[in-house]
Amino acid sequence: MSSYTSVRKFTAVSAAISLLTGAAVGVFVSAALLALCAAIFVKAGVVPTSAAAAIAIAAGTLGSFFAGYFTVSLCGSRGMLMGALSGLLLFFAITAAGAIAGSTGAFAALLLRGAVFIISGSIGGIVRVNKRVRVR
Numbered sequence: 072m073s074s075y076t077s078v079r080k081f082t083a084v085s086a087a088i089s090l091l092t093g094a095a096v097g098v099f100v101s102a103a104l105l106a107l108c109a110a111i112f113v114k115a116g117v118v119p120t121s122a123a124a125a126i127a128i129a130a131g132t133l134g135s136f137f138a139g140y141f142t143v144s145l146c147g148s149r150g151m152l153m154g155a156l157s158g159l160l161l162f163f164a165i166t167a168a169g170a171i172a173g174s175t176g177a178f179a180a181l182l183l184r185g186a187v188f189i190i191s192g193s194i195g196g197i198v199r200v201n202k203r204v205r206v207r
Contacts, residue, residue, distance in 0.1 A: 086153070089145040093157040097138025097192075098164060104130035124176075128184060135161050135188040139195030154196020155189050162188040 108126050112118045138161050139154030146153050162185045169176075176184075 086146060089142050089153065090157055090160055092145060093138045093140075093142025093153075094160040094164060096141040097134040097157065097161040099134075100137045101130045101134030101161075101165070104133060124180075128187065131161070131165055131184070132187055132191045135191040136195040139192035140199045141195075142192075143196040143199040148200070150196035150198075150200030151193045152196075154192040154194065154199075156192070157196070158188040158190070158192020159185070161192065 105127065108130065135158040138157040139150075142153050142157040143150045165188075166181065166185075
């Protein structure tokens with residue numbers, strides 16, 4: 072074993088736990104952003120129905136970014152892969168919730184949303200891996 076205490080063993084179980092925890096954080100961030108937007112629209116009294124899809128994608132993208140960031144902070148390595156997997160898991164969770172609610176969109180829009188979530192999660196993972204850690 073290595074003499075470094077910060078080196079963790081990367082196992083499938085730890086990866087799965089990190090992915091599920093990161094996706095949960097992503098869902099929470101997305102839901103919080105959507106609730107904030109809904110509160111702003113209620114306060115303003117104007118609900119832009121044409122912008123609802125764009126706002127939902129933006130909230131999901133930010134949620135995917137934070138899911139990738141948090142997943143990689145738990146894993147400590149493989150930023151792009153783990154970030155992309157967390158974005159994909161978040162995409163599946165949101166798509167399943169939408170399918171249960173009965174709101175299915177066009178297939179091309181679904182593919183675009185999936186690609187955006189995966190790329191955003193990858194970017195979050197890369198940002199976290201490249202963040203400098205201060206040694207005290």
